[in-house]
Amino acid sequence: LQAMSDSEQDWLALKPQEPSPSQCCGSGCKPCIYDVYEKELALWERAKAMQDKSLLMGKEEQSNNSELNPDTFTAFRVSSVEQLTEDTYQYKFELPGNSSLRLSLGQHIVLRGVVNGLEVQRAYTPIRPRNAEGYFEVLIKCYEAGLMSQYIKMWKRGDVVFWRGPFGGFPYQPNK
Secondary structure (H helix, E strand, O other): OHHHHHHHHHHHHHOOOOOOHHHOOOOOOOOOHHHHHHHHHHHHHHHHHOOOOHHHHOOOOEEOOOOOOOOOEEEEEEEEEEEOOOOEEEEEEEOOOOOOOOOOOOEEEEEEEEEOOEEEEEEEOEEOOOOOOOEEEEEEEOOOOOHHHHHHOOOOOOOEEEEEEEEEOOOOOOOO
16 A cells, blocks of 8 residues: 555656746747646646656657757857846857747747746847847846846856747738
């Protein structure tokens, strides 16, 4: 009987945690952090029903291939941090070779940070010259009491942070 309850504890420890409202960036991302949670919960329930933990091992939450993707977080290295005003910073991120993010007009990307053990996600729109290759830049205003701001203020050159996207945008044709 004891072994049974240990197994139940093991499964409970593996159960994905439901995001809190503060973790959602509110930008209408597809998938939203709640969509990702629902998918992970369904996978966990299926694995638990089959008593097969190996089904959970295949879930990839982040990738290191430096290819932006809406479904998974990708690692990008901070190549420079420039303070522009008292509370505004410009961050530059490395892209492999001469690649670019290839964002369309009005698109944004979502940043993931962990503050006091809580995962937080926020949307930001990169700023860049149209011909930027090998990097992208994000201009961020940090707020005194902002959860994500606490995470961002600690960044320094060489740090790795995780982004996913792109999301949003709107159709635009010149002179129309």
